[in-house]
Amino acid sequence: EGLIDTEQLISMQTAANNLNVGLIILYSYLRKMKILKSSHGQKNRPYQTYIDKGYFDVKSKPYKNSITGKSGISFSTYVTGLGMAWLEQNLPDNM
Numbered sequence: 001e002g003l004i005d006t007e008q009l010i011s012m013q014t015a016a017n018n019l020n021v022g023l024i025i026l027y028s029y030l031r032k033m034k035i036l037k038s039s040h041g042q043k044n045r046p047y048q049t050y051i052d053k054g055y056f057d058v059k060s061k062p063y064k065n066s067i068t069g070k071s072g073i074s075f076s077t078y079v080t081g082l083g084m085a086w087l088e089q090n091l092p093d094n095m
Contacts, residue, residue, distance in 0.1 A: 010078060010079040010081070011076075011078060012079065015084060019095075021091070025095055026095075029095060030044075031043075046058065053082075053086075054083070055083030055087075056078065056079055056083050057078045058075050058077055058078070059075070060075050060076075061073065061074055061076075
């Protein structure tokens, strides 16, 4: 109950803070374990399996490059309450 049931999405920075681990270390570990993608175009986006399990969500938003004027879409990975509980149970203690 509580965190697991929350509808609120948790930023990766907040998740790292709550897990007492650095953000770069968390991203690196999740990529190494094939939970997050490591390819340049989709780096740090979760594999669909982990989205389907309800551990992560990805939000997109449009942006315009202030220098080139080109438009694009940026993607941000968030952890769900269920995902936080899962990470707490599955991350090694020695991170």
